[in-house]
Amino acid sequence: MNHGPLIFLAAFFALAGSWSGFVLAPQLQVGQLQQTNTLGGGATYPQARSGLAQQGLQVYRANGCATCHSQQLRQSGTLCDVVLTDAGTNQPALIAALLTLKCGTVPTEAEQRAVIPANTNLPAAIQTWSEADAKQMLARLPQPVRQGMTKEQADAAAKTLTAAGAKAQIWIVPVGPDLARGWGRRRTVAEDFLFDNPVMPGSQRIGPDLANVGARLPDVSWHLRHLYAPRLTEPASTMPPYRFLFEQRKLGPAASPDALALPAPWAPPPDYGIIPKPEATALAAYLASLRAEAPLFVAPLTLPVASAAPAKPPAP
Amino acid sequence: MNPDATPSPSLLSDAAEPHARPTPAPVWLFVLLFLILYGGMIYFDSHGGSFNPQVYAPYRSLAGLTLYQPPASGPDLARGKAVYENVCGLCHNTDGTGKPNQAPPFAGSEWVLGSLNRMIRIPLLGLSGPIKVKDQEWNLAMPNMGAALSDDDLAAVLTYIRRSWGNQASAITPEQVKAVRAELGNRNQPATVDYLNTIAP
């Protein structure tokens, strides 16, 4: 029996199988994706990156940043917060509803936490609230009343509140270890990489995940300083300094607006400035453009209302 | 046996090539294969999302994903239009093109399409001083027409402006208006371009 062709056919069919599964099908399902709309807002997503950020993507590729940094956030579950936005006109009924939320089908300890408004002396658990506590809470709306519930529980709670004439919203909150660490608000999905070529999700976390770094560190000059001297921003960092992306130039009579502001150990000699090369500027622009927190149909979440006051810069 | 000597190559060359005994494979190996296949099918049934391209872990099905979508309450454009025609359109024109020397246009304006934090402040505070709208300089004084409107009305009219005449931007919710109002507190000076530029988008 001539086994040569049989082996060839065996390998062919095996290859054809895995090829249809992980080359053809992804191309049909994911490779044909178009821009989509964000939930609620209706803005198109994703927006194409600026030209400078696209160049930065190529710098990211050329220097192998994906060897240490991942861009894939995981989500282990989705929970709901019930947020009271408007007390309505029937305060006694609302307070009664708030207090009845303690009873009935109360979620387990692990699933629910009540929110403690800052600067008050309200008791920690909503189960111990009294009428006076509830009135105090109503003075400062909007206020999450319940956190960490399943959708059914949240729906039931919101219904109780709405029946009392108040307005309640259900906020969708993705949860997971990566998200709890502040690396993002939801998992990364295929739409986040729609216009990127190549897509480099990385496979290691020797450095923090970068999928949403543009939202927590939007300042381009932070990224430039971090690239030049990672130990400036993080004393124990294992990231190598990318000084070859910068050049030390003798300054003219006026200070250069592009020169990095570096403190003592890293500062260049007087009359010299550290000027980022085009690659550094592009890379910093790319990093500042990395965002993966728009609510989408495939990854719903409720973004907290944007406030005008800038948030304290979080730790990377 | 000398530990330093390799087996002589001549030994290898004269021996027969290896031969495989036709021992049958044990049945339990096939049973193991089928057990793992069965377990795998069960796992895939629960975690695979039925091959749906919109289902990402941790969601298990399209139905489960749809459960978490926000309620389909779209912005109330009819209400926004009514408020616009009674309040804003008198100066800015019902088709959003503005009136020269009276009010700048809304259609395609970067102040409308851009930051909503800045846009909300303009009707709440009024606007005075020079401002550049669509590459044209304007220098007028706008009273704070939105201060008297309720949060719902102001949100509706601002959303209407952001969604009409070719404008395509996100809606503004009453909560956002309320938050900005709370931040402004008792401020009653009109906004200027410099002030608006200090507001984060």
Place this chain on the structure above:
Amino acid sequence: MSNAQPSQPVPAVVNLEVDSSCRFPLLFMFLCAACWLVIGSAFALISSIKFHSPSFLADSPWLTYGRVRPAYLNCLLYGFGLQTGLGVALWLLARLGRTPLAQPWLVVVGTLLWNAGVKLGIFGILSGDSTGFEGLEMPGYAAWIIMLGYLVIGLSGVLTFHQRRERPLFVSQWLILAALFWFPWIYATAELLLVAFPVRGAAQVAICGYYQASLGMTWLPLAGLAAIFYFIPRLTRAELHSRYLALFAFWVLILFGGWTGIANSAPLPAWMPALSTVATMLMAVPLVAVALNVHRTLAGKWSMVAANPPLQFIVVGSIAFLLAGLMKIACVAIDTTCPVGLTWLTPAQAQLNAYGFFALVMFGAVYTILPQVTRVEFPSTRLVRAHFRLALLGLLLTVAPLAMAGIVEARRLPDPGIAFMAVVKSTLPFLRASTMGDLLLALGHVLFLVNIAGWALRFYRPRVAAAYAAATADLSALEAKS
């Protein structure tokens, strides 16, 4: 499929013909592969030292970690792994078919192309032209040269198989033929759809995962198992325990191996990681089949292993195959509850698979093949034993610390109360310990190169000397006359 009775011992003259036809091409291939291994070890050492001092060689863009580490992986996989695998595969096809290597010049041309391609590719990675895809970093302009080299070498292999005089097939020939066909398909797919005409968006992640799985979980096992199934019975003068077990492993491997490549955290719809998880669980079956086969073949012959260094390489390699497979299955099983996919456990398992299993088996195969084809015995096995000890120790000192670093990371990273830098700090001692392992492996590779060069020298020096003497004998005869 006959082969009911053991085949007759082959006449020495046929074996001589077969071996001498393979001699020059294989020596050339193995010498080049050994050079790549030494170069790769240098890159591995540089990237490992950077964890002791991040600013080590950091001012040169050519030696930044993000370029040097992919350079090491590509040297190991393409410079050494695929090349040696092809060389061993060719010899096995020739030997098992009782036919000389077909068109040896094809193999030489193919090797030249292959090495030129890898040289260009490594240069490209270090100069910043990396493609950005893990396992496929060599730029497109090098990739097609490599593909061409593989096709040319593969052609010789297929011709050798076609011309075989021994018609019934041994298991290794199944595995090798499948492997010869496998790589061009997956490499062409990956290069065309990721580099030449890139697909859009996250589909690239799926295709890259497909290529990584098809290379690491299918091609390497195909070639490595072919060597294991041949050399263990051969070197112990036993019979392979079961042909059917081996073929069963072959079928399950090729049917499900290519499906294992998508991680749980990938930005892809849920069905893709779910299928990959199921396929990885199914890989337990070929693992068990191979382990059973090897164990029963070696039954009662374990004392021979201690006396035979190449056999030691191959037996340790088969144990590493089992362990690497089990580690992969364990990681995937745990990953559903506790994220381990993005920790150091992944490189640890990859190292155990590519180096512990494949490289060690290839070392054993090369150390068995070279005395065969050159008909030169190595004067002392001390260097081979030294290489074995260095390789084993180095393997333990790279895989174990990286695995422990991964476990530490997997336990601490999910806790948001622990700062990220604290987690990284707690993995650093293990990463620094692995530098020792990299050093030992590097020394082992230098020994490997020295051994192969030694064989080549030992074979060619007397011939060159004789040729020289013959050429000058006429001259001195003429002088004596006059």
